[in-house]
Amino acid sequence: MSDREDDLVVALTYYAPYVSGLTNMARDIAEGLAARGRRVTVVTSRYERDLPREEEINGVRVLRAPVLLRLGRGVVSPEFVRLAVTTANRARxxxxxxxxxxxxAIAQFTSAPIVATYHCDVTLPPGLVNTVQRTVVDASNRHAMRRAGAVAVTSEDYGRHSRMWPWIAPTVESIPPPCHAPPRGEPTYRETDGPHIGFLGRIVREKGLEYLVRAFRTLEDPDARLLIGGDFTHVAGGSVVEQVRSAIGDDDRVRLLGFVPEERIGDFYASLDLFSLPSVxxxxxxxxxxxxxxxxGVPVLSSDIPGVRQPVAQTGFGTLAPRADTAALAAAMRRLIAEPPDRAAGAEAARRAFSVDGVLDAYEVLFDKHARRGR
Incomplete structure (x- = not known):
């Protein structure tokens, strides 16, 4: 490993090629600032053994620490803390x-100024081991926030409902995640002229896919389709694909697509009349x-919960339904199918609210504000 001095070191457990909202946001910030001429290094875990210990991805140096064992959704890597601290101590x-x-631990031993980005509270199923894991992670996050110059959240709406709010509030900065418009695609996933509803993400409990499937099944149109895209074979903590399959039953209008590759994302969205995020x-x-x-240009039906409701609330491009409520989700789905909003106006409202350049500008200002000056 070189002794170069970085403008920014980003530390997180999972990084590309792992795909999640958290890792994608960290990647977009790192690569976006690297494209602006900043020296950026990401320190992460080597969660798959075939990943290289060090490589450069789109202008970002990526360092991976070996993993000792897995614990639920997380990994145990004693080397990760040492690598993160050593690398961060040479950064602004x-x-x-x-x-x-x-x-x-990283916050305790690094001498570099810290900006924390808090994505979400840890949620785990009931059980002694999970309770201990959640308690330990929460304590670690609280200590990091106390030592941070700023804690960024994707929305204050979410932050205020987090159990970490007392530690977020003193230095809170609200910055939405950078959102890239997908490339224009062809509706290659479309099968009929009937309404096509889509979901894209990890096939995990908290996404509420069983409720989406049951709501979709109330539609009587034989030409309607539900397209569920997302990995269910390499998911930290395990997927709930069997529960989703059980909810699907014998309805041959539902498609489990598996992982949708980046080059087909545009085609996926081009095939939809409605997108749903029914988080529970x-x-x-x-x-x-x-x-x-x-x-x-696809309207959204999502759960009316803090954080997730913000894109619809800020743009008006879609509607909200109570979480874990099949009947309400089905009724909202029918309304959006019958009276779809203006797609061009909705896309423009989203562009104004969530442009990548605007988000990168905000993070660049925040990092510069807290960076140590000179050497």
Missing amino acids: VVNLHLPMLEAG NAFEAFGIVQAVAMLA
Whole structure:
């Protein structure tokens, strides 16, 4: 590893090629600032053994620490803390992406100014092991926030409902995630002239896909289709694809597409009349994927929960339904199908609210504000 001095070091447990809202946001910030001429290094875990220990991805140096073992959704990597601290101590500022088990230790031992980006509270199923894990991660995140010069959240709406709000509030900065409009595509996933409803994301419990499937199944149109895109084979903590399949039952109008590759994302959105994010947590950070759908001109049906409701609330491009409520979700789905909003106006509203350049500008100002000056 070189002794170069970085403008920014980003530390998080999972990074590309792993795909999630958190990792995609960290990647977009890192690559966006690297494209602006900043020296950026990402320190992360080597969660798959075939990943290189060090490589450059789109102008960003990526350092990966070996993993000792997996614990639920997380990984245990004693080397990760040492690597993050050593790298951060040669940087002007370090950006910690939380929640992260190692955040407190990294914050304790690094001499670099810290900007924390808090994505979401840890939510795990009931059980002694999960309760201990959540308690430890929360304590680590609290310590990191106390040592941070600023804590960025994707919306204050979400932050105020987080159990971490007392530690977020003193230095809170509200910056939406950078959202890229997908490339124009062809409706190659479209099968009929009937309404096509889509979901794209991890096939996990908190996304509420069983409710979406059951709501869709109330539609009587034989030409209607529900397209569910997302990985269910390499998901930290495991997927709920079997529960989704059980909800689908014998309805041959539902498609489990699996992972949708980047080069086909435009085709996926071009095939939709409606996108849905039916999250069932009490609150969730933002849901970047729904903003991307809006940028593609697709209206959104999402859960009326703190954080996730913000894209619809800010743009008016779609509607909200109570979480974990099949009947309400089905009724909202029918309304949007019968009276679709103006797609061009909705896409423009999303562009104004969530442009990548605007988000990068905000993070660049924030990092410069807290970076140490000179050497």
